[in-house]
Amino acid sequence: MTQKITIVENILSANDQIAQKNRALLDAAGVFAINIMASPGAGKTTFILKTLEALQGRLRLGVIEGDVASSIDAEKAAAAGIPAVQINTGGDCHLDAVMVANALPALPLTDLDLLIIENIGNLICPASFALGSHLNLLIASIPEGDDKPYKYPGMYRGVQALIINKIDLLPYVPFNMDYFRQGVEILNPGLVTFPVSAKTGEGMQAWADWLVERVQTWKQDLSR
């Protein structure tokens, strides 16, 4: 049992070492990276496509799409004219730092300001694997229900921003926003949160403005 724990720790620390190298590579190229995590069907892809749209002309963008199988998402991003790389994990339930390290050379990093990494749809495994990103973002969605912070605490603890997507469905599903926010606040006090509907566009501007500000501040700090 002790041996098993030691092995797990070694794997995590090997991942962390490669994540640090990814971060150094991104810093050197001046690329701010977001690791986007969510449950399957929370609307990651639509949210990312709408975010790319809102940021066009303000930041130079690139995308890494993680998937268990298929390349549906990378095709959508490429169709939007954004440099995109697809990682098929072949069954693995999360991206890891090695996969991202292998994908980075396929992107024109020095021509980018922002790299959006779409992780595998999963509320458990991705929380344990650092990728080297500057921001970990969770997308919750209204039809998932208001109990998710209580049931997936690891994921809610490990992020620096939270999107609450599909707010257009609030009239049609049972969802107590106070109960949801209370759960989030216990796990991650003061977490910055954006209620949006990627479908209708509601709230997307506030999120895009915040992100642009965040990337620009980071770039200024970097060049000091």
Add this chain to the structure above:
Amino acid sequence: MTQKITIVENILSANDQIAQKNRALLDAAGVFAINIMASPGAGKTTFILKTLEALQGRLRLGVIEGDVASSIDAEKAAAAGIPAVQINTGGDCHLDAVMVANALPALPLTDLDLLIIENIGNLICPASFALGSHLNLLIASIPEGDDKPYKYPGMYRGVQALIINKIDLLPYVPFNMDYFRQGVEILNPGLVTFPVSAKTGEGMQAWADWLVERVQTWKQDLSR
């Protein structure tokens, strides 16, 4: 690399061995077990509670609730007057046969006809771990989107029945039922499928009738 693959195979086969023991124990007690899998927020808990309601007086019921953390779901089942055991995986992304083997003695098996096992909310990991159940059931839900069979093929391949939940939301979200069903048919031809709304009750009777029939046929075969 070869060594790594060998280790994984050994783990899976150890799990399968214990799953077979679970099955033998359930068969001996005359208990039909369903392993219910779904994405977080697909509505597993509400669906199970409504299923229990529809089956009251027709089958003697028990529940094993799997969760990463918390005991919200087992409390709901217990409040409905059903023998329920909670398994907290402490972070693990799926139930395995050992967890179920450890939970079974806590249930009055000889007094049950049907055991419902609620797996962890996850469309990837649970597909790889047999529990000893007689039926693997997947709950998809409309707001997850119609591309899920294409993106999580392993899960769609490994089940013997499919619930399409939250059909009351069809007017409010983009969901092409033909595209969804086409993906399912490619992976799992002829899969028996029940479109339902656990919230409104639509379709729940057809599902409950099918399940009662299935359990009774199985019991008859068992006693031959």
